[in-house]
Amino acid sequence: MTPSYENSMQWLERAEKSIPLGSQTFSKSKMSLPLGAAPLFIEKGLGSQVWDIDGNQYTDFINGLLCISLGYQDPDVDNAIRDQLSSGISFSLPHKLEAQVAELLVELIPCAEMVRFAKNGSDVTSAAIRLARAYTHKDHIAVCGYHGWQDWYIGSTTRNLGVPASTQALTHKFTYNQIDTLEALFADTNNQIAAVILEPVNIAPPEDDFLLKVQQLCKKHGAVLIFDEMITGFRYHLGGAQSYFGVTPDLATFGKGLANGAPLSALVGKKEIMMLMNDIFFSGTFGGEALSLAAAKASLQKMIATNFANDIWQKGEYLINGFNQLTSCGDMFEIKGLAPWTFLQINPGINHCPITIKSWLIQELCKRNILFIGSHNLSYAHSYAEIDALLTCYQELFAQAQQFDADNTLAAMLDGQVIENVFKVR
Template sequence: MDTEEFQLPRSRMANERLHAMIPGGAHTYAKGDDQWPENLAPVISHGSGAHVWDIDGNRYIEYGSGLRSVSLGHAHPRVLEAVRRELDRGSNFVRPSIVEGEAAERFLATVPTAEMVKFAKNGSDVTTAAVRLARAVTGRPRVAICGDHPFFSVDDWFIGTTPMSAGIPAATTELTVAFPYGDLAATEELLTRYQDEIACLILEPAGHTEPPPGYLAGLRELADRHGCVLIFDEMITGLRWSEAGAQGLYGVVPDLSTFGKALGNGFAVSALAGRRQLMEWGGLRHSGDRVFLLSTTHGAETHSLAAAMAVQTTYAEEGITAQLHALGERLAAGVRAAAAGMGVGDHVVVRGRASNLVFATLDENRQPSQQYRTLFLRQLLAGGVLAPSFVVSSALGDADIDRTVDVVAQACAVYRKALDAADPTPWLAGRPVKPVFRRLA
């Protein structure tokens, strides 16, 4: 594996064209070429299963597909068959289609802790709708977010709390406060400090670590005692933790929850679900003030709803969640063994639930390092592995995992050389990758 010979000339030119027409060169910041080694940001031609091809003709084993959304693999036949059945029947009408009812029934059967559901296109649509509903129901202005979780919405109530807060009034940001994950005492102190002001607690129910024993149940009790709404952001945990998400796995029922990503296997669909008593505030069958919950032109587009139904059926009938866990466990064990074998087991670190693995790249002092991440990504790319994370899809085979571990071992050999030199710079061939959330471009 020679990273000096690995070049992507067509992708490099295409990235220049993309930047000329699209701010940032991509429609998602996490897909930006600043997230990849300089001049080694592949532009994708197509994908099939667990593999993608760039426009330079290189094939990669792909992880983290579509920002974790493609959990069944690209162009999954059951999903495509369901979508094709709807293609000739129209996509959007002046009244609800029967597909909307069928999709709602399927979702509520998959997530039985929810009593009603409303579909949209993006995760931000539904998390913001959940926050708005919580404010309407409680009459309170403040939102409490889990400060340990990286992303909730593109909307002002969240983005104002990040380093990319330009354009967002301080008055908006001041209404969002943060609590630490796993610390019930600190959360209760926050609720007491802002007594009767906090409309909701919103968090990912699980992340790179399992929730401490009793934590989610404790949050449920705190929310009830302080009269606020408990919202689970299940964008990542939905389907990957269990078919019914983290709430189905851990047995704690939130008032509202939001789903997306794996729900559509790459098709644009998200869901706001929750207790009927709250969700009906956004409907017509109550006597109170109307709440603008969700109203989107394309929220009920039939092709994506058909895809979502097919995804849920596939998960249930083929045991996809268990497959993801088994694949992730095999990959994690292989990567850890490869890193340890090359003497970098304390520096290339795999974390997270088996179905949602990420990796950390640590420097000589075992601190997170963008430089060492750049070195690692360069080596993986040259070996045919496209891996901003190690989040698996069920399309991966044993041969893909074995090949990935081989490439990781070769990358770790170079990593060891850089650690011994106490300087990864000679192996970067350009600027290091950058975090998404930063103040300056």
């Protein structure tokens, strides 16, 4: 049965009168879901489940773009927030929670000798870049992956409107698992690279000691190595992907699941570099906001107590193994990535492009009470039964997609609009 999205459509029309795109986040907007055939507003969440404003219920495999690590309304985290709320939210001086959470991160993360908090990933990746420039007295940056909306990074993408050409010229892309592309950047910039920043893993795992070779190049050329662990942090290992792969960067950024949905990010790293914080003037009113720090403290303590990373690995491997046993994938569907964070890769059909196929698949998953936009963002709250339900839907829908594509009828099966790509970075 096709769900009703009447309220979502009405609220979108209302929101767009005062909010560009009707959303604060591109990946949560009508660009990422087939308009008219998927929900656009969420009312509430509990565990692995969410309810949209039309009352439709879904198993959520988006999980707030991976910021929900333990599950919606985790009782331990929410109780910590309530307890802190009785004392206050923001204060005129630092709160002891700042030191307590920083100490937990120093204990867990290999590169973390000092810690600074902010609110978003873009805050701390940008602070890391400024630190690296101050430390090395160089200006150029080598990037691989997605690192936020600030000028220094977004100027290197197709979303570069408003970024000065002089800023764009300082950031250079290299290709994951192709160390020669990074070597070429050091040569082309006459060894003026201040920092190499990358997601330590995304669609593909590192091959042929790639991360170690990146580290060695940085040491050779005097560049700061930054791991953007916004997603990989705690998910691959409680010490981050740097712990899992055994390569320690100079600086690293964390966020997303750090506080189970509360807004908090962290820049951690070597004391020698982090002490330049005072000189680069990275300062914000809400970095020490106490509710999010209380949520982070409770989240980290629960992740330690429950062996969170091992749980996510096991569920992810279960999903991969089940996917690989499907008989309906054909040449159109593949699973990519390591177990804690996997991607559904959709290949071109005979008559339809991947974006059309993906739009139809999202639509059909919504009809089957599953919320999904392309990656499997597992949380501690997800059950194996819910993973089985997703795989059952895949088995059915993959076969249908290939048949509809061969018949050249899949586009006609869309109840809404084709989704749009924000831009491709992985």
